[in-house]
Amino acid sequence: MIVLPFRFARLSALGIPHGVTKRDPSLPVSGSVSGNATLSIVLANRRAWWERLGVPLEQTVFARQVHGTQVTVVTASERGRGALEPSTGIPESDALVTTERNLPLAVICADCVPVLLYAPDVPAIGVVHAGWRGTVGGITRQAVRILCNEFSARPERLLAFLGPSIGPCCYEVGEEVITAWVARGPSGRHQAVLSRNGRAIFDLWRANELLLIEEGIVPEHIERSAICTRCHAEEWFSYRANGARAGAQAAVIALP
Template sequence: MFFEKKENLFVGRFGPLFRNRILDHGFSTRKGGISGSPYDSLNLGYQTGDVQQHIEENRKRFFHAIKIPSEQLAIPEQIHDGKILNVNNPGNFPETDGLITNTTEVVLSVQTADCLPVFLFDPVHRAIGLIHAGWRGTSKKIAQKAVLAMTDYFHTKPENLQIFFGPSIGPCCYTVGPDVSRYFSETALAGNKLDLWACNRDQLIEMGVSANRIIISRLCTVCHPEWFFSHRQSGGKTGRMMAVFTIKNTT
């Protein structure tokens, strides 16, 4: 992952997606907005306690910078579960943590502040997915459910998928208690540290995704508070980043 400076803010990009002419995507940081502490400064999340006008201006700046139409946003409620929805139109989708599509009419989105955003791309059938994987979603194998949904709806073959993990809390910082660790195998844990990256990678490989087609940013949101919002690092009061993914209309 690299960060492209767009006007006064920075947009996270994955090289293979950035170079693909039929796709557009991005991941926001906390830089370049107008929100005050503890939401400073590019907070894009409405459910945070921040001033609504600040969030609206921040979103305006972000979408203007990346040249993606905000009116086409498909927004999952994100309840830390495993539901995947195939969407063909913009809007809000309750009780959902992952979205898939093969249409150019929508921009998939998820919001994060430690949880893992996972981008899925099927280059054969021109289909995409974007999921929000916290520990609960990961324990419910949301990444595998996304692959199954893409297989069902688009005839995706797992071996053709390209997968990209955005910034999230890393295994260096994700200390968990027995109430969480009991849901995971020993290979997902190093002592009392949970590795969301390894968990989701291994689940995808188990589905038939090639290991060399899974790109992990390895950027920990807790370790880099100057760049990212982190629920854990901030003690729970913070802003939200947004990941977006869309298929361009090239006709």
């Protein structure tokens, strides 16, 4: 049975091509689309997944992610960067936004939160890679600001989707993570800090929701997959469950 990408019902209903790739045991290295295998295997897996996504791989723009807070506006001249040759991806970016149609954007994650953004009034899209460093730095907020400031997207119209990633069930962190978040986080930031058995837990899902809400996104317009990659490491690539060599999934969105 073919493994299909994860999709958000609301985005599908709106006709927005998108999805998050998963593990597929029938593919080499379980269908990882980044890093842990030879380039030819990674590209074969990307081709297999992009066919299932119904999105042209050769047109897709990838970022060279650095766990930073840089958001890059992607134009048609960047079409295909990083898709077939990772070194040509958009440098030092952990979020991409565009108003260009048929220009898919992708981020790679394995526990980090992939955030998809859709501004129907522009229209414009964005994709964000938010691990703890990016979340503490406010990358999701920054992506919303770029959509609103540069493209005049209205925050109250904006839709946001948090893809499969490590959940509050599993994300124990060091105190330095919590300290950094509390020092810089949005209002309500303590809602993203939990504790279990004396260990600090950082709720990346709530943290990113709070960043979105602070920018004026309506809570009802934020949807979480609520799938923890570590709890379901047989279906998803999880850095915490399997280490850096285990592979990664991709989150993709395009304006039709």
